[in-house]
Amino acid sequence: MISNPPAPTREDLAPRLDAAAGAWLDAALAEAAAALDENEGDNVAVAPWELRFAAAGRHCGQEHADPVRTLLLQEARAGLTTLTRLYHQGTAAERRAVLLALPLRVTGPGALPLVEDALRTNDTRLVAAAVGPYAAAHLDPHSWRHAILKCLFTGVPVAAVDGLDRRAHGDAELARMLADFAAERTAAGRPVPADLYHALHLTGEES
Amino acid sequence: MRIFDPHIHMTSRTTDDYQAMYASGVRALVEPSFWLGQPRTSPESFFDYFDALLGWEPFRAAQYGIAHHCTLALNPKEANDPRCTPVLDALPRYLVKDGVVAVGEIGYDSMTPAEDTALAAQLQLAADHGLPALVHTPHRDKLAGLRRTIDVVRESALDPERVLLDHLNETTVKDAAESGSWLGFSIYPDTKMDEDRMVAVLKAHGTEKVLVNSAADWGKSDPLKTRKVADAMLAAGFGEDDVDRVLWRNPVAFYGLSGRLQLEVAAPEALHEGNSILRGGE
Numbered sequence: 001m002i003s004n005p006p007a008p009t010r011e012d013l014a015p016r017l018d019a020a021a022g023a024w025l026d027a028a029l030a031e032a033a034a035a036l037d038e039n040e041g042d043n044v045a046v047a048p049w050e051l052r053f054a055a056a057g058r059h060c061g062q063e064h065a066d067p068v069r070t071l072l073l074q075e076a077r078a079g080l081t082t083l084t085r086l087y088h089q090g091t092a093a094e095r096r097a098v099l100l101a102l103p104l105r106v107t108g109p110g111a112l113p114l115v116e117d118a119l120r121t122n123d124t125r126l127v128a129a130a131v132g133p134y135a136a137a138h139l140d141p142h143s144w145r146h147a148i149l150k151c152l153f154t155g156v157p158v159a160a161v162d163g164l165d166r167r168a169h170g171d172a173e174l175a176r177m178l179a180d181f182a183a184e185r186t187a188a189g190r191p192v193p194a195d196l197y198h199a200l201h202l203t204g205e206e207s
Numbered sequence: 208m209r210i211f212d213p214h215i216h217m218t219s220r221t222t223d224d225y226q227a228m229y230a231s232g233v234r235a236l237v238e239p240s241f242w243l244g245q246p247r248t249s250p251e252s253f254f255d256y257f258d259a260l261l262g263w264e265p266f267r268a269a270q271y272g273i274a275h276h277c278t279l280a281l282n283p284k285e286a287n288d289p290r291c292t293p294v295l296d297a298l299p300r301y302l303v304k305d306g307v308v309a310v311g312e313i314g315y316d317s318m319t320p321a322e323d324t325a326l327a328a329q330l331q332l333a334a335d336h337g338l339p340a341l342v343h344t345p346h347r348d349k350l351a352g353l354r355r356t357i358d359v360v361r362e363s364a365l366d367p368e369r370v371l372l373d374h375l376n377e378t379t380v381k382d383a384a385e386s387g388s389w390l391g392f393s394i395y396p397d398t399k400m401d402e403d404r405m406v407a408v409l410k411a412h413g414t415e416k417v418l419v420n421s422a423a424d425w426g427k428s429d430p431l432k433t434r435k436v437a438d439a440m441l442a443a444g445f446g447e448d449d450v451d452r453v454l455w456r457n458p459v460a461f462y463g464l465s466g467r468l469q470l471e472v473a474a475p476e477a478l479h480e481g482n483s484i485l486r487g488g489e
Binding site for chain 2: 009046054055056063065089091092093094095121123124125165181
């Protein structure tokens with residue numbers, strides 16, 4: 001069971017947007033609500049709400065782009081096909097929004113290829129968004145452990161990793177990987193990230 | 208001193224360059240899509256490149272305190288390869304992206320019929336998407352190429368005041384200025400323009416609508432040429448306000464025509480201990 005984050009709402013966003021951005025969002029949400037089921041349509045014309053999804057940052061401000069895009073995906077009832085297309089055709093900011101929406105929109109493991117794609121990047125915005133509740137629920141143990149290491153390597157706080165305490169507990173292999181990484185850093189005379197010891201402690205497997 | 212480099216190919220540059228640019232005063236730049244030196248053979252190669260200009264490269268720039276935007280287009284050289292021309296059909300879905308502040312580089316290379324088609328089609332795309340256009344002027348047969356470019360712009364749906372004519376020099380600045388377009392000058396170590404010639408052009412033509420860029424790429428070029436022009440301007444008696452106009456306010460005004468410039472840099476979260484780029488990857 002995925003512990004879903006609270007979905008953003010129009011009411012949460014309203015006080016933070018100016019009049020023009022609020023009007024833009026209302027129009028965008030109306031277009032999203034009118035979106036066809038993803039198995040309908042001609043698959044040629046780009047749906048108007050998808051253009052809004054791309055343009056959200058410049059109309060609502062980059063600081064509001066994540067919740068605005070999530071709200072649009074909710075309103076359009078975007079499923080795996082649509083999410084996958086938007087991810088592959090998206091900027092880094094759009095890809096991040098798709099990743100953040102996965103636990104709200106996808107129930108099975110079908111969107112794992114998107115998470116795995118994001119974890120292959122070195123873009124911390126994508127890595128941080130990839131280790132949310134969807135990854136906690138579906139990522140296999142090997143990939144999940146490497147995601148933890150990736151966070152430590154790229155400086156994403158492990159606080160971004162959903163379900164870390166639950167999944168790390170009793171994971172002797174993760175504990176070994178963390179200890180080896182700490183040893184490598186120490187041998188190089190480089191500092192060991194404080195987050196590493198926090199994750200190691202959560203395994204309960206410190207030796 | 209604040210500097211906006213309106214034309215630089217950061218994909219080909221190192222993090223040392225980003226660091227040196229920041230130290231020189233560069234706070235914003237535009238990376239036009241262009242030829243990569245090695246010809247591409249399929250649209251997919253362009254799409255990966257466009258995705259990098261909308262993803263990885265702004266991420267790199269932000270880590271050095273520099274705002275990164277891009278211009279997207281099928282460049283004139285590769286517009287001559289029919290394997291690449293389907294890029295034109297895919298451009299509309301890219302031109303709506305937040306980081307895209309113009310269609311470009313478009314223009315002429317060898318002045319072929321295929322280049323005519325691509326130039327006209329992409330001027331129309333710029334008009335359709337509310338974007339200005341960055342138009343490269345050819346290296347060979349430059350004055351004739353510029354005049355033909357101006358004619359095509361005049362026949363297009365795009366107002367010449369929403370066009371930046373780039374790689375200008377002493378022989379082309381007069382015609383370009385009379386067209387009503389913005390005037391771009393690329394400063395190179397040996398070719399194109401140099402700092403002192405640029406100062407002479409500024410003395411003769413003034414600073415109105417003039418933009419100066421390094422056009423630094425994978426060839427012999429220098430990403431600090433913008434700063435060197437600023438210094439040469441000050442040494443020649445221009446004031447700090449003139450420098451700010453040419454190196455900051457003019458590029459902000461031109462690319463601001465898109466309505467999409469975001470000059471505050473949001474440094475990516477979560478960077479401590481030496482990030483992935485400073486370490487050169489894993």
